Amino acid sequence: MMRERWPAQCLVDGEWVGKPELPVVNPSSLEEIAKVPDLGEAETEKAIAAAKRAFPAWAGLLAKERSTTLRRWHDLVVQHADELAQILTCEQGKPLSEARGEILYAASFLEFYAEEAKRIYGETIPSHTKDGRIVVIRQPAGVVAAITPWNFPAAMITRKVGPALAAGCTAIVKPAPETPLTAFAFAALGQEAGLPAGVLNIVTGNAHAIGKALCESPDVRVLSFTGSTAVGKLLMAQCAPTVKKLALELGGNAPFIVFDDADIDAAVAGAIASKFRNMGQTCVCANRIYVQDAIYDAFAEKLATEVAQLQVGDGLAEGITQGPLINEAAVAKVEEHIADAVAKGARILTGGTRHELGGTFYKPTVISDVTQSMKVAREETFGPLAPLFRFRGDEDVIAMANDTEFGLAAYFYARDIGRIWRVAEALEYGMVAINSGRLSTELAPFGGIKQSGIGREGSRHGIEEYTELKFMLMAGI
Structure with a gap:
């Protein structure tokens, strides 16, 4: 009723x-x-x-x-x-x-x-x-x-x-x-x-x-x-x-790691689910996406293609997958992170501008060639921006992922069971999702460590x- x-x-x-x-x-x-x-x-x-x-x-x-x-x-x-x-x-x-x-x-x-x-x-x-x-x-x-x-x-x-x-x-x-x-x-x-x-x-x-x-x-x-x-x-x-x-x-600054033995298509789907849920306005969304050298280009191309197809508009309209950001300050934060990254050598693969609808609508964005020196590596964007970092080995990416005062959620995609255990235990986070872009459930303890x-x-x-x-x-x- x-x-x-x-x-x-x-x-x-x-x-x-x-x-x-x-x-x-x-x-x-x-x-x-x-x-x-x-x-x-x-x-x-x-x-x-x-x-x-x-x-x-x-x-x-x-x-x-x-x-x-x-x-x-x-x-x-x-x-x-x-x-x-x-x-x-x-x-x-x-x-x-x-x-x-x-x-x-x-x-x-x-x-x-x-x-x-x-x-x-x-x-x-x-x-x-x-x-x-x-x-x-x-x-x-x-x-x-x-x-x-x-x-x-x-x-x-x-x-x-x-x-x-x-x-x-x-x-x-x-x-x-x-x-x-x-x-x-x-x-x-x-x-x-x-x-x-x-x-x-x-x-x-x-x-x-x-x-x-x-x-x-x-x-x-x-x-x-x-x-x-x-x-x-x-x-x-x-x-x-x-x-x-x-x-x-x-706050969070979630790393999303894609190893070279991962199922790339599954990792792309997981990255979209994690990064673009609620227009990237979640404390556990992927803020830094690390992709191993051997699959970096293939992953970047597939992710950019899929993200470009996300439908932006009024959340009440049928078929919409991305609504507006909550306010103008949220848009400004996304723009600040993109401008800083591009100025330091990053490339925009898709999006990167406000949406034609105006207001606080923003195009879902993917940028490549991102480094640890950029603001997006240190600050939580809280918006529809997926930055792609490149890494070589397991120890390198674990060090980069843990190089933050935050420790809420982390994600990674891999198949080797030994690697899965080693990485999951080494990541300094209260929650780790393995081969999944979502981890919230009433059945499990949600929370973080560090700050x-x-x-x-x-x-x-x-x-x-x-x-x-x-x-x-x-x-x-």
């Missing part, structure tokens, strides 16, 4: 609040599609207080009761997947088929953690005394603050809120200003599924004021953030006085971020 109306207000303590003030713009048409509330520190403190009040009762429910509510929420999301995809595409720009895929991916976290709620296990430990027993239990950490990005406005909410609520925590979510409508829609379905007032709160508005309130409040015990490393460091510093638990999924973050999301490990261990010694037995 289609809903007649989706909310465009904030959810605080079970009530939809706030006046329409901040515009939400469709990046394809550049038209305003809604206005949302501009809340600040005072309203955020009300949301925190609501979450704190709701926590004891929610945490006190049987795990099966929380599980049932999350499962109902999942079912409603799947039921309304087409409507939610429309909302997502209108405010974020990605093609409708990709948006629907994200909605179902987001739903998968609700399903998974509805099941995992019943599997938060403790342990017994052999005691150090004859009359003692040692028991360890896991308890919900408390109120959770989640700050989510615009590139995956549905999945990044459920990947945090799903495990938090399953564990017995309550939550305040601050979605990105570019994509608040998806957050409101998901919250509305959560309400319909039976989430009590205060268990889930959504606030939009002044990022500095909201972030300050969430970070400084002693009542917020966990902060989960997905976004840039620079902002992640700032949030860490702001959370230090209250010593919160932190779950940070930060790409702290903690993991997804899998059974994801729920541990929202629990605290309690050791109990029972003596005199």
Whole structure:
């Protein structure tokens, strides 16, 4: 059944609040599609207080009761997947088929953690005394603050809120200003599924004021953030006085390596899937493509041919595979990286200019003869630019791939099983995809090392971020 109306207000303590003030713009048409509330520190403190009040009762429910509510929420999301995809595409720009895929991916976290709620296990430990027993239990950490990005406005909410609520925590979510409508829609379905007032709160508005309130409040015990490393460091510093638990999924600079024994056609398809998903606006997309000497020219030709056929346009139109970039700053970053590379000797094989559609549409681009001295080797482009680096041997490419402060995701294509094990273990990344251009799933722990973050999301490990261990010694037995 289609809903007649989706909310465009904030959810605080079970009530939809706030006046329409901040515009939400469709990046394809550049038209305003809604206005949302501009809340600040005072309203955020009300949301925190609501979450704190709701926590004891929610945490006190049987795990099966929380599980049932999350499962109902999942079912409603799947039921309304087409409507939610429309909302997502209108405010974020990605093609409708990709948006629907994200909605179902987001739903998968609700399903998974509805099941995992019943599997938060403790342990017994052999005691150090004859009359003692040692028991360890896991308890919900408390109120959770989640700050989510615009590139995956549905999945990044459920990947945090799903495990938090399953564990017995309550939550305040601050979605990105570019994509608040998806957050409101998901919250509305959560309400319909039976989430009590205060268990889930959504606030939009002044990022500095909201972030300050969430970070400084002693009542917020966990902060989960997905976004840039620079902002992640700032949030860490702001959370230090209250010593919160932190779950940070930060920037990436993913290498994509093609060895000379790889299936070239499969590697080309994987590179496109990794690099051009969401117009290259993902933290795990291939940012540096390393190709071994012997197959470099053949791979470059095939990749450029395939990329040139990608269809750019309004994400709501049929057959479109590439939408607009989120804003003008995103386009400027792509242009900066291309200009720097070309000035230092790189060649454009396809694309390299803004699209005829205007606005923030950009042609999917492949450049060759890229070197480690270029900006694209050091900085995350976050756009539809595939730079091709050349390498000779395994040790050379491993050194180049690891030559970054980031360590989120890496990809490589090879067939030799010995090489596969050696390279996979040597790459300094939290996630490595072998012979695949995609690695995200609710079943596996998502996260990075080095300056790409702290903690993991997804899998059974994801729920541990929202629990605290309690050791109990029972003596005199």
